[in-house]
Amino acid sequence: MESSHAHRKDEHVSLAQKYYNAAHTVDEFDQVRIIHRSFPEKSIDDISLQTCLNKNLILDTPFYIEAMTGGSDKTEQLNRQLAFLAAKHHLAMASGSQSIALNDANAISSFKIIREENPTGIIFANLSAETSVTRANQAIEMLAANALELHVNVAQELTMPEGSRTFRWLNNIEKLVNQLTVPIIVKEVGFGMDKQTLQQLVDVGVKYVNVSGRGGTNFAQIENRRNHDNQFDDLKSWGQTTPESLLEAQQFNQKLTIFASGGISSPVDVIKSGILGANAVGVAGYFLHVLMTDGIDALDTVLSNWETEVQRLLLLCGVNKFQELPSVPYVLSAELNNYTKQRGLKRL
Numbered sequence: 001m002e003s004s005h006a007h008r009k010d011e012h013v014s015l016a017q018k019y020y021n022a023a024h025t026v027d028e029f030d031q032v033r034i035i036h037r038s039f040p041e042k043s044i045d046d047i048s049l050q051t052c053l054n055k056n057l058i059l060d061t062p063f064y065i066e067a068m069t070g071g072s073d074k075t076e077q078l079n080r081q082l083a084f085l086a087a088k089h090h091l092a093m094a095s096g097s098q099s100i101a102l103n104d105a106n107a108i109s110s111f112k113i114i115r116e117e118n119p120t121g122i123i124f125a126n127l128s129a130e131t132s133v134t135r136a137n138q139a140i141e142m143l144a145a146n147a148l149e150l151h152v153n154v155a156q157e158l159t160m161p162e163g164s165r166t167f168r169w170l171n172n173i174e175k176l177v178n179q180l181t182v183p184i185i186v187k188e189v190g191f192g193m194d195k196q197t198l199q200q201l202v203d204v205g206v207k208y209v210n211v212s213g214r215g216g217t218n219f220a221q222i223e224n225r226r227n228h229d230n231q232f233d234d235l236k237s238w239g240q241t242t243p244e245s246l247l248e249a250q251q252f253n254q255k256l257t258i259f260a261s262g263g264i265s266s267p268v269d270v271i272k273s274g275i276l277g278a279n280a281v282g283v284a285g286y287f288l289h290v291l292m293t294d295g296i297d298a299l300d301t302v303l304s305n306w307e308t309e310v311q312r313l314l315l316l317c318g319v320n321k322f323q324e325l326p327s328v329p330y331v332l333s334a335e336l337n338n339y340t341k342q343r344g345l346k347r348l
């Protein structure tokens, strides 16, 4: 029999799908406008999609499949399909949290399938920031992972009836960064980050951060649907949006490699994330939605289209590669500009 943890994962997947449209009424990236220029003076052959995060972590494409699934029979199927497409399109892929498999050996195969389908691709393991070094090494070995994502999800835990109520993570993150051999990416789950959070991560030696902001999958909403004891309806708009989080992160561009995620649902969102300073861009809810609504062939087509469009948009922006995007001029909406002023953020 599957564990209650595996059952919770199935509930998250079905609620993310059920409320996908309700959670995506606004594209927060509409608050960022790219300034068009007429003379790129280059050809499509000059444009590379490759993104170098460090010498051992080179992504063939700047967008990737973000952490979601694994742990149950249903999510093993999703992992198989996502990993097959990740291999086909040379996309990096993050696993869903592997704690289910560390607590129940029967669930291991639902994660290992990610590596079996994609023997040579870039794969990120995923665990909570409270994990021990031993468990982190087991999760990395399970996937022969190239990096480990540590998720920080205080807003989600507090809305879960069975969630944690104690959050002392920073010392543990420091220990993990010092003792593990793969890059550690500290990652939110759709509530965003601010400059103080980022400074705290820099202070404990973190080099890779995924700001995962509000604007897409909303775990306050999802947990609210599961939680029949308490209601947290008023947390629907808790947290910083992904553009706000990226603006908070700009002053750390020499110290941190920044990943964006949260509400990315088009190639233009990928490009705008790069302009705001992201080095790579994770997509969770949108890819899951396409897969569950229209099937694997539809997602295959979407991924091909995104690759083509991102390359053409780089040309349209007049840059040769994703990491040159911060040089592209942009304008913020009055609301987002007001946010940067009140927060005392210097725009780069």
Ligand SMILES: Cc1cc2nc3c(=O)[nH]c(=O)nc-3n(C[C@H](O)[C@H](O)[C@H](O)COP(=O)(O)O)c2cc1C
Pocket: 012, 013, 016, 066, 067, 068, 069, 095, 096, 097, 126, 149, 150, 151, 187, 188, 189, 190, 212, 213, 215, 216, 217, 261, 262, 263, 264, 282, 283, 284, 285, 286, 288
């Ligand atoms: C069904 C589902 C399950 C998720 N499970 C995890 C997880 O296990 N670990 C994690 O770090 N993030 C998890 N996430 C969060 C995503 O990785 C991402 O941070 C968040 O959904 C925002 O991105 P999006 O708007 O593209 O969905 C999950 C998201 C979804 C939709």
